[in-house]
Amino acid sequence: MRKFLFLSFVLLGAVFSFAEGLAGRRAPSFSLPDSAMKQYDILDYRGRWLLINFLRTDRPSSAPLTLLLDGLKPALGARVAILSVLMPPDNTATASKYSAATKTTTPMLFDSGQTAMWYFKATPQHPQFDAPHLFAVNPQGMIARDWNEYEVAKPEFAAQLQALIARPDAAKK
Secondary structure (H helix, E strand, C coil): CHHHHHHHHHHHHHHHHHHHCCCCCECCCCEEECCCCCEEEHHHHCCCEEEEEEECCCCCCHHHHHHHHHHHHHHHHHHEEEEEEECCCCCHHHHHHHHHHHCCCCCEEECCCHHHHHHHCCCCCCCCCCCCEEEEECCCCEEEEEECHHHHCCCCHHHHHHHHHHCHHHHHC
């Protein structure tokens, strides 16, 4: 049992240490469609904050983040845009079901996996994606911060997100 706990902590530490390396770089560009084939291009959001929520509809931890982000929209206002990027194997049917269940108004975009690979720095040696995972992209197009599924579940997450967006220095880096 002690070995199992030790190994669990080591693996969890590796996940957190890898995730820390995702912020502080230019957000990879993308243009992805929603279910109506409307394209959403990341470059259209330059000049304001963009929250990119990578998720899978079959993950129980995705819905609470979606609901939280929808609830924060009035407080964040027009200076912040939110996009949800669905990763495989999600499709239009799973997206429709998820949208109906969460009543989200956030655009849900479909990724074949390539965009997620860029954001998560996936390689053959590190092929997994951490979903849900939220990226905060500042108005200059830099990833200011990212949160994994364990961090977005913490009670202080919403305050951390709002504080980041309110900081003038975070918008300029």
